[in-house]
Amino acid sequence: MIWALDISMLIFLVISAVAAIAVKDLLSSVIILSLYSLIMAIVWVELRAVDVAFTEAAVGAGITTVLFILTIMKTSGRYEE
Amino acid sequence: MKGDESVIVRTVIRLMAPFIQIYGLYVIFHGGGGPGGGFQGGVILAASIILYVMAFGIEEGQAKLTEKINMIMRTTGLLIYSGIGALAILFGGKFLDYGAVPLPFIHHIPEVRAILIDGGVEVGVGITVMAVMVTLFYEFYPGGSIDD
Numbered sequence: 001m002i003w004a005l006d007i008s009m010l011i012f013l014v015i016s017a018v019a020a021i022a023v024k025d026l027l028s029s030v031i032i033l034s035l036y037s038l039i040m041a042i043v044w045v046e047l048r049a050v051d052v053a054f055t056e057a058a059v060g061a062g063i064t065t066v067l068f069i070l071t072i073m074k075t076s077g078r079y080e081e
Numbered sequence: 082m083k084g085d086e087s088v089i090v091r092t093v094i095r096l097m098a099p100f101i102q103i104y105g106l107y108v109i110f111h112g113g114g115g116p117g118g119g120f121q122g123g124v125i126l127a128a129s130i131i132l133y134v135m136a137f138g139i140e141e142g143q144a145k146l147t148e149k150i151n152m153i154m155r156t157t158g159l160l161i162y163s164g165i166g167a168l169a170i171l172f173g174g175k176f177l178d179y180g181a182v183p184l185p186f187i188h189h190i191p192e193v194r195a196i197l198i199d200g201g202v203e204v205g206v207g208i209t210v211m212a213v214m215v216t217l218f219y220e221f222y223p224g225g226s227i228d229d
Binding site: 073 | 108
């Protein structure tokens with residue numbers, strides 16, 4: 001356990017979580033949410049839960065972001081040709 | 082969104098996709114002894130297909146992995162998983178009780194047992210997760226099955 005890394009990662013986690021709901025644009029919110037997932041994966045590794053970290057990195061930062069972005073494209077009517 | 086990305090994106094994804102898939106298979110087959118497993122490996126395999134579709138468009142992606150093959154794969158994976166689980170019941174164990182399944186000639190080698198039984202379950206889970214994730218992506222993609 002590296003306590004300085006833990007503390008800084010947790011601070012960044014709270015900052016990104018607040019920023020994800022505070023930002024106005026939905027697309028920016030989704031990108032910040034994927035950053036949240038990435039930091040959360042590092043925190044899971046620090047907590048010796050490598051399996052959960054793997055899932056968080058693959059699903060949270062990968063698939064969920066893609067599905068959210070596709071949903072935004074479906075609903076807002078932008079980006080369509 | 083008809084796959085009009087730049088040639089750099091297309092080339093990098095064309096080069097990267099096989100390595101992502103190899104890594105996904107590695108994660109699936111090493112799920113028994115270390116971090117990873119069927120779910121994570123399946124998601125990584127699905128991510129390679131999603132990358133391909135995002136670069137080349139959904140027509141070319143569905144030419145590589147059609148919806149019909151996708152449907153067959155997700156039922157086959159479920160069948161592998163539940164079939165191995167039911168095989169353990171058949172030989173007198175509990176559901177997914179790997180130790181109960183006798184292997185005729187190679188039962189004394191634990192690695193072979195781990196690869197055949199545990200790996201079989203992981204492969205089943207991985208195939209199903211990959212197919213379901215790709216199906217979700219196809220459904221949500223512009224020009225996919227869900228109407229705007």
